[in-house]
Amino acid sequence: MGRRSALLAAACRDISDILCAVRKSPFLVSLVAAAGILALQPLPTAAQTSPAAPSAPASPQPSASAGPVIVLDPAHGGTDTGAHGETAMEKDVVLQIARSVRAELERQGYRVFMTRNDDSNPSYDDRAAVANAYRDVIFISLHVASTGADGTVRAYYTQFATSNPPAPVAAAAGSPAAITRLSNLPAPALLAWVEAQRPYLNASHHLADLIQAELAQAFSGSPSAAGGVPVRALRSITAPAVAVEISSVSTPTPDLLTASAVPLADAIARAIVASRPAGAGVTR
Amino acid sequence: MPRAMKIVIGLLIVAVLIGLISFRSLHRRVQRLAELQTADEKARHEVLATPISTPTDVTVNAKIFWAAGSDRIAPVQMQLPLSADPVERSRQLLNELTVNPPTPGQRTIPADTALLGFYILPDGTAIADFSDALSSEMPSGILSEEMAVNSIARTLESNVPVLRRLKILIHGQEVDTLAGNVDLTGFFDLNPPAAPPAGKSHH
Numbered sequence: 001m002g003r004r005s006a007l008l009a010a011a012c013r014d015i016s017d018i019l020c021a022v023r024k025s026p027f028l029v030s031l032v033a034a035a036g037i038l039a040l041q042p043l044p045t046a047a048q049t050s051p052a053a054p055s056a057p058a059s060p061q062p063s064a065s066a067g068p069v070i071v072l073d074p075a076h077g078g079t080d081t082g083a084h085g086e087t088a089m090e091k092d093v094v095l096q097i098a099r100s101v102r103a104e105l106e107r108q109g110y111r112v113f114m115t116r117n118d119d120s121n122p123s124y125d126d127r128a129a130v131a132n133a134y135r136d137v138i139f140i141s142l143h144v145a146s147t148g149a150d151g152t153v154r155a156y157y158t159q160f161a162t163s164n165p166p167a168p169v170a171a172a173a174g175s176p177a178a179i180t181r182l183s184n185l186p187a188p189a190l191l192a193w194v195e196a197q198r199p200y201l202n203a204s205h206h207l208a209d210l211i212q213a214e215l216a217q218a219f220s221g222s223p224s225a226a227g228g229v230p231v232r233a234l235r236s237i238t239a240p241a242v243a244v245e246i247s248s249v250s251t252p253t254p255d256l257l258t259a260s261a262v263p264l265a266d267a268i269a270r271a272i273v274a275s276r277p278a279g280a281g282v283t284r
Numbered sequence: 285m286p287r288a289m290k291i292v293i294g295l296l297i298v299a300v301l302i303g304l305i306s307f308r309s310l311h312r313r314v315q316r317l318a319e320l321q322t323a324d325e326k327a328r329h330e331v332l333a334t335p336i337s338t339p340t341d342v343t344v345n346a347k348i349f350w351a352a353g354s355d356r357i358a359p360v361q362m363q364l365p366l367s368a369d370p371v372e373r374s375r376q377l378l379n380e381l382t383v384n385p386p387t388p389g390q391r392t393i394p395a396d397t398a399l400l401g402f403y404i405l406p407d408g409t410a411i412a413d414f415s416d417a418l419s420s421e422m423p424s425g426i427l428s429e430e431m432a433v434n435s436i437a438r439t440l441e442s443n444v445p446v447l448r449r450l451k452i453l454i455h456g457q458e459v460d461t462l463a464g465n466v467d468l469t470g471f472f473d474l475n476p477p478a479a480p481p482a483g484k485s486h487h
Contacts, residue, residue, distance in 0.1 A: 075464075075465075076424075076464060080464060081424075082424050082425075082464055083423060083424045083425045083428075084424075090424065090425075124460075143425065143426055143465070144425075145425040145426065145427045145428065146423035146424055146425040146427075146428050147354050147355065147423065147425060147427050147428045147431070148354050148355045148425075148427050149354055149355065152355070154355075154426070154427060156426055158467075160470060161449060161470050161471040161472060161473045194469070223355075227430070229426055229430045229466060230466060230467040230470060230472075231426060231465060231466065231467065232460060232461045232465060232466065232467040232469075233465070235467060243426060245425065245426045245427060247354075247355070247427070248354075248425075249425075
């Protein structure tokens with residue numbers, strides 16, 4: 001019995017190593033994403049799923065090697081213009097804002113990547129694959145609304161309907177045998193790609209609330225709590241993921257939107273620091 | 285002037301004349317099509333504006349969720365004749381939501397939106413099939429799309445108690461998002477079970 005347990009434990013370690021190797025390779029992650037099937041991902045660690053302990057320090061813990069990496073996702077792009085006002089289009093405004101937010105966050109010492117840095121429109125899966133390639137990552141999707149009071153900013157975490165039927169699970173290899181094999185793995189090790197965000201909902205909700213609290217101070221009239229909305233861009237992210245939407249693209253003063261980048265970056269940075277459990281550190 | 289040049293110039297003049305004549309005819313055709321489209325829209329509006337009535341209609345105090353400002357929805361109480369049949373009742377409510385907002389500013393879904401079909405499965409799943417206009421004429425944005433979906437879901441939830449969840453289709457198809465942001469591949473919960481007593485809450 002003891003030997004059998006040891007063998008099982010060794011097998012689980014091997015599977016975990018394979019999953020980690022796959023996850024560390026952006027190519028393999030993209031390949032899995034392209035298959036549109038599974039997010040091969042170990043369960044989030046306690047630090048990623050649990051809100052920070054109340055005693056967590058408000059100041060960052062300097063650490064060169066600790067995360068998080070921040071992935072900024074300027075929404076839309078290419079032929080998908082997003083919201084559009086008389087003179088501005090969401091896809092252009094969010095790219096401009098994302099570049100400024102990136103510069104500000106990098107100035108503060110964070111490692112920042114963007115899902116697009118030109119007028120392209122990566123698929124949702126491609127955007128998710130950028131974030132899912134990193135172990136300790138925070139995904140921020142940037143949007144500009146077509147409604148809402150000008151100058152207000154909202155943070156959202158995604159939601160899944162509680163009554164959803166279980167998502168069909170197919171095998172990356174595409175064979176029935178592979179389906180059986182993969183289904184027999186420890187359940188928490190495999191996530192349906194389309195619901196990969198599910199184990200991170202609490203962490204995302206917590207981070208979104210922290211960001212929103214900061215936004216409420218920086219942008220007068222913004223709500224005090226984040227909203228839960230099934231945002232498509234967040235569905236397949238295997239990390240804390242938040243969408244931030246600035247109102248609105250129809251403002252008569254578009255400079256108001258781009259001027260929001262620095263306070264927005266500050267709000268995100270402060271919320272990230274507050275969300276980290278004691279000792280987790282930030283890249284500074 | 286060489287003869288060949290004269291022929292070329294002559295051909296060019298003929299081509300320009302043909303182009304002008306064709307352009308005028310093309311312009312007239314485009315105008316006619318635009319008029320037809322307007323007439324089509326008028327006819328559609330007339331159809332949409334026609335109230336749905338059933339033999340079991342009873343006037344009740346209904347709650348319809350329209351926009352209350354630029355960033356939230358709120359119920360508006362109104363007396364409406366509603367059917368006892370949940371399918372017809374839902375159609376009547378969604379028709380009211382689309383066609384009769386108290387003011388244009390309270391509209392949450394595009395005016396041209398038509399409800400193409402509405403079904404209820406035995407497990408309480410409602411399937412609402414809307415025309416393309418719901419997606420194509422919806423202003424893109426998380427907030428605007430959330431308000432649209434919530435106005436539909438909360439209106440149904442408040443007036444049709446048998447419904448448990450809602451699936452939104454566009455022209456009979458499942459679509460990825462409403463207008464680029466809000467996920468329509470899943471279901472929206474309606475009438476969630478009552479929260480457990482305060483003493484048993486795990487928060």
